[in-house]
Amino acid sequence: MAINIKQIVADALLELCRTKELKAITIKDIREKTGISRQGFYNHFRDKDDLIHWIYYDRVMTNFHDLDAGKGYYENLKDYFLRAEAYHFFLKPAVMMCGQNCLKRYMLEHPFEWDLQYHEKWYEKNAGEKPVMEELRFFTKYHSMASAGLTIEWIKEDMPVPPEIMAERITNLRRIGLGELLKDTKDKEEHPYGTRLQ
Structure with a gap:
């Protein structure tokens, strides 16, 4: 089964929303939670x-x-x-x-x-x-x-x-x-x- 990076990143942001204000969540926070590289994030999303x-x-x-x-x-x-x-x-x-x-x-x-x-x-x-x-x-x-x-x-x-x-x-x-x-x-x-x- 192929890994769905978009779903993984989305799940990470939603999970972070439970403990941190959405506006304060950074792409770095999402990357640290998922282990995805900076380029990996930007291959799928333009920005937050x-x-x-x-x-x-x-x-x-x-x-x-x-x-x-x-x-x-x-x-x-x-x-x-x-x-x-x-x-x-x-x-x-x-x-x-x-x-x-x-x-x-x-x-x-x-x-x-x-x-x-x-x-x-x-x-x-x-x-x-x-x-x-x-x-x-x-x-x-x-x-x-x-x-x-x-x-x-x-x-x-x-x-x-x-x-x-x-x-x-x-x-x-x-x-x-x-x-x-x-x-x-x-x-x-x-x-x-x-x-x-x-």
């Missing part, structure tokens, strides 16, 4: 921020790696929030860190492209036509940034509502906000955000 992004992508966003994740949006989002809850010890200090390549910025910017592709694919399949891209981009960006902003606040505020409630609220808001644009009519396939959750 890149490692933080990769952990978030690999450990928390697992259901949002492709457009055909299998489950409905609500179920995928609920799983996302459950994983975020499990990694709260890492995510909270990560979103509190500021800088050019910080996780907070990544979380605000990264979901838009996925959401846009998801909406385009659904629209073309169910509406049988190309969407008005300027309108679709605007509404998608609005909902992507709103969802990410609420998620960041939820993490910073120590997750005051359960993951299931966060997923339900965001899914319902997306259904209401994107209903007309995504052809939410009775003669079309089910809306990408499902029927209203109770």
